[in-house]
Amino acid sequence: MTGSRWGRIQYWGKKLLILIVSLLVLSVAVFYISRLAPGDPLVSYYGDRVEKMSLAEREWAEDKLGLNEPLTVQYVCWLENALQGDFGISYKYKLPVVTVIRERIGNTLLLGGTGFVLIFGLALLLGIACARHEGRMIDSVICSIGTISSCIPEFWVSLLLMLFFSVNLKWLPGSGAYTAGQASDWGDRVRHLILPLTAVVLGHLWYYAYMVRNRILEEVRADYVLLAKAKGLTRRRVLFRHCLRNVLPSYLSIMAISVPHILGGTYIIEMVFSYPGLGTLTYESARYHDYNLLMILCMLTGIIVMLCDMAVKMVCKRGTEKGAWP
Numbered sequence: 654m655t656g657s658r659w660g661r662i663q664y665w666g667k668k669l670l671i672l673i674v675s676l677l678v679l680s681v682a683v684f685y686i687s688r689l690a691p692g693d694p695l696v697s698y699y700g701d702r703v704e705k706m707s708l709a710e711r712e713w714a715e716d717k718l719g720l721n722e723p724l725t726v727q728y729v730c731w732l733e734n735a736l737q738g739d740f741g742i743s744y745k746y747k748l749p750v751v752t753v754i755r756e757r758i759g760n761t762l763l764l765g766g767t768g769f770v771l772i773f774g775l776a777l778l779l780g781i782a783c784a785r786h787e788g789r790m791i792d793s794v795i796c797s798i799g800t801i802s803s804c805i806p807e808f809w810v811s812l813l814l815m816l817f818f819s820v821n822l823k824w825l826p827g828s829g830a831y832t833a834g835q836a837s838d839w840g841d842r843v844r845h846l847i848l849p850l851t852a853v854v855l856g857h858l859w860y861y862a863y864m865v866r867n868r869i870l871e872e873v874r875a876d877y878v879l880l881a882k883a884k885g886l887t888r889r890r891v892l893f894r895h896c897l898r899n900v901l902p903s904y905l906s907i908m909a910i911s912v913p914h915i916l917g918g919t920y921i922i923e924m925v926f927s928y929p930g931l932g933t934l935t936y937e938s939a940r941y942h943d944y945n946l947l948m949i950l951c952m953l954t955g956i957i958v959m960l961c962d963m964a965v966k967m968v969c970k971r972g973t974e975k976g977a978w979p
Contacts, residue, residue, distance in 0.1 A: 668966075672959050672960075672963070675955070676952060676955060676959075679951065679952065679955045680728075680732070680735075680948065680952060681728065683947065683948055683951045683952070684724075684727075684728050685724060685728075687939070687947055687948070688724055688727070688944065689724075690942070693942065694718070694720060694744060694941075694942040694944060695714055695715070695720075696942070697941035697942050697943050698714070698718065698747075699714065718744070731948070740945060740948075741945035743938075743943055743946045744941070744942070744944070744946070745937065745943045745946070746943075750945050750946050750949050751949075753934070754931070754949060754950065754953070756929075757929055757930050757934050760830050760923075760928060760929055761919065761931040761932065763846065764849055764850060764853065764919055764922075764923070764928065764930060765930075767846075767850060768857075768915065768919060769912075769915055771850070771854050772853070772854055772857050772861060773911075775858055775862070776858055776859075776865055777862075777865055777904070779795060779799070779858070779859075779862035779865070780861075780862045780863070780865025780866040780869060781892070781897070782795065783795050783796065783862070783866040784865075784866050784869035784870050784892070784896075785892060787870060787873075795862075796863075796866075799858070799862060799863065802855055802858070803859040803860055803863075806856075807856035807921055808921055808922075808925050810852050810855050811848075811852040811922050811926060812925065814848045814851060814852055815848060815925075819848065825844055825845075826844060826848075827848060827926065828928070829845055829928065830928055831845055848926060849922050849923065852926075853919055856922070857911070857914070857915055857918060861911065864907060865900065868900045869892070869896050869900055873891075873892070873896055905965050906965060908965060909962045909965035910962075912957065912961045912962070916954065916957065916958070919932060920932025920933075920935060920936075924936050931950060931953070935950045935951075935954075938950060
């Protein structure tokens with residue numbers, strides 16, 4: 654085995670170990686915080702019948718759900734079952750946790766994934782346009798509009814969109830992922846997706862477009878750009894062939910760092926629009942003390958964030974080793 658291959662194995666072995674330890678710490682934190690929070694998980698499972706239960710019935714119910722053991726014992730039991738693929742049932746939905754999440758995860762991937770692509774695609778285009786026309790009217794207008802839009806909270810943008818386009822104009826639906834009975838109609842799904850997707854994009858677009866603009870302007874003022882211009886290269890060619898190429902690695906890093914930011918924003922917007930995704934499900938599980946569901950949702954979110962970070966680091970590392978990026 655060559656030294657370089659052994660070095661790569663050690664590098665990714667450390668990354669995998671960090672991932673496992675991070676997930677373990679996350680599971681412990683979520684487990685203890687959720688169970689120490691005020692509230693009665695039996696209400697989530699039994700509803701209003703809890704108020705009519707006798708002391709013996711409550712003890713039986715807690716024993717059935719495994720809530721009568723010390724927290725440390727409960728966590729060890731949960732971890733052992735989770736490692737075997739048994740994540741328990743949802744107290745609220747009376748279904749296996751995996752089944753409940755499977756029904757919702759597609760909506761979040763559609764909303765968050767589409768929003769992620771649009772945000773960074775449009776941010777790159779806007780950043781390039783502003784940098785190319787620095788100091789001109791188009792740059793000033795885009796910067797002004799972007800600054801104003803970035804100062805408005807996402808939930809407020811969502812409410813404004815809902816008020817104008819759903820309540821007043823009645824052009825678009827303001828809640829849900831589809832009309833009842835039309836789950837297979839993708840045209841109806843797209844109509845329900847427009848408003849929450851617009852809120853996701855508007856809430857994050859300028860933040861990243863401004864980063865791209867400033868990063869490109871830093872490159873434009875570098876010494877090698879002056880040398881390229883002195884050799885007769887046009888500003889457009891220098892911008893796209895040299896400056897943009899040097900900006901892309903840092904842009905990918907920003908994309909990785911932004912995953913928790915955009916995912917959190919998506920969760921908030923799902924709750925405002927009553928969009929049946931993981932964000933709404935996380936809120937409901939925390940509100941109703943649905944411990945098993947909350948644990949897996951938090952773990953799943955943590956895994957998504959960590960894997961995206963590792964994936965982009967791998968791409969940047971390979972690009973640097975091959976000399977594709979500086």
